[in-house]
Amino acid sequence: MYGKSERFEDYQAVDAAVAAVALQLADGSERSLCRCARARVVLVQSGTLQSAIGQRYWLLGRDGGLFIPAGAEARLEARGRCRLIVLFVNPARMAQRSVQPERVSPGALMFALAQSLAEVPIARAAEPRSRRIARLWLDELRLLPLPGIDLPWPQTPRLRALCDALWRDPAQAPRLPQAAASAGLSPRTLSRHFERETGMTLAAWVRRARVLLALTEVAKGASVYEAAVAAGFADASTLCNTFKRVTGVPMRRWFRTADSQWAFDETTFRRA
Numbered sequence: 001m002y003g004k005s006e007r008f009e010d011y012q013a014v015d016a017a018v019a020a021v022a023l024q025l026a027d028g029s030e031r032s033l034c035r036c037a038r039a040r041v042v043l044v045q046s047g048t049l050q051s052a053i054g055q056r057y058w059l060l061g062r063d064g065g066l067f068i069p070a071g072a073e074a075r076l077e078a079r080g081r082c083r084l085i086v087l088f089v090n091p092a093r094m095a096q097r098s099v100q101p102e103r104v105s106p107g108a109l110m111f112a113l114a115q116s117l118a119e120v121p122i123a124r125a126a127e128p129r130s131r132r133i134a135r136l137w138l139d140e141l142r143l144l145p146l147p148g149i150d151l152p153w154p155q156t157p158r159l160r161a162l163c164d165a166l167w168r169d170p171a172q173a174p175r176l177p178q179a180a181a182s183a184g185l186s187p188r189t190l191s192r193h194f195e196r197e198t199g200m201t202l203a204a205w206v207r208r209a210r211v212l213l214a215l216t217e218v219a220k221g222a223s224v225y226e227a228a229v230a231a232g233f234a235d236a237s238t239l240c241n242t243f244k245r246v247t248g249v250p251m252r253r254w255f256r257t258a259d260s261q262w263a264f265d266e267t268t269f270r271r272a
Contacts, residue, residue: 011086012036016125017093018134020117022085025049025078033074038088040068041141043106043114047082048215051075053101055153059212063111065104067143072101079216085114093138102143113137151208154197158183159190163205170209171232176202211246214239224251 011019025031025047033040042051042065049060051068052075058066059079068074070091076084091097106114113133120130151167154160162183166173174182179202180190194202210231217227228239243251 008033008086008088010122011088011125012038014088014122014125016130016134017090018087018117018137019122019125020085020087020114020120022115022118023083025076025082025084027078027080027082030075030077033068033076033086035071035073036088037070039070039091039094040074041087041089041104042066042068042074042076043085043087043104043111045083045085045111047084048079048218049082049084050077050079050212050216052077055155056101057151057153057212058101058103059215061215063106065106067098067102067104069099069101080221085111085118087114087117087137089138089141093134094141095138096141096143098143105142107140110137110140113140151205151212152198152200154194156193156197158185159194159197166206167209170206170213171230173206173209173232207242208246211239211243214243 008021011021023031042049042060044060044062044064046062048062049064051058051060051066053068053072060066113136116133117125117130117137120127124130153163162179165182166179173179176187176191180187183190185193191202194205198205200208210233214224214227214231214233217230218224222230223236224239225236228234228236231239233239233242240251
């Protein structure tokens, strides 16, 4: 955090439509966003951020964003050195409201306005200039109810234990019969319960976990090929094809930097 208090409570309680704070997180460090009456929007300026909300996980790349509804608790973990802005928003001031986490697609103006809000001392967050910036920022806010790279977690204890083990090392994930045996279930029973609780097959879940692991490795400085091997893919091409199938966009778009206003900043990504 640069130049402002680290007490998130100050930003939750401030008498302003939007209050913002800038953070810098070292690789592997975590911050918690506790439940509060304000919604939160997290914008990633550089690095890669893993966010857990309830039983779902998101991985946000550079220039990505995530809306966290009021009353939700979130855990943020940096993958590589990470710079981000957290905005605390009065949900009553939002034209587009949601009670679910949603992805945000921030443009250059939205980032510039968020940066301006983050530079305002907390005592001046409700002054006329700050209110004008906040109104314009809210006009730019667009929530996207589209599937991102999230990973649903089952509720049943033995299925959760299985997913915990798979998440620790998805590259070495066993096949369905072995996974079912470790959970004390038949393959058919495991498949039926797993899909009912997560909305996807075990194979699809493992595939998505491998994509997340690969992105984490790239964020730490590995090449796409090195990340693919570490995540259990045969080669970089297989990873890129799987990435597009999971996210709907080519992998190169996830790491775009040419159109970013933060291009002057050090990037944690390296192309293959």
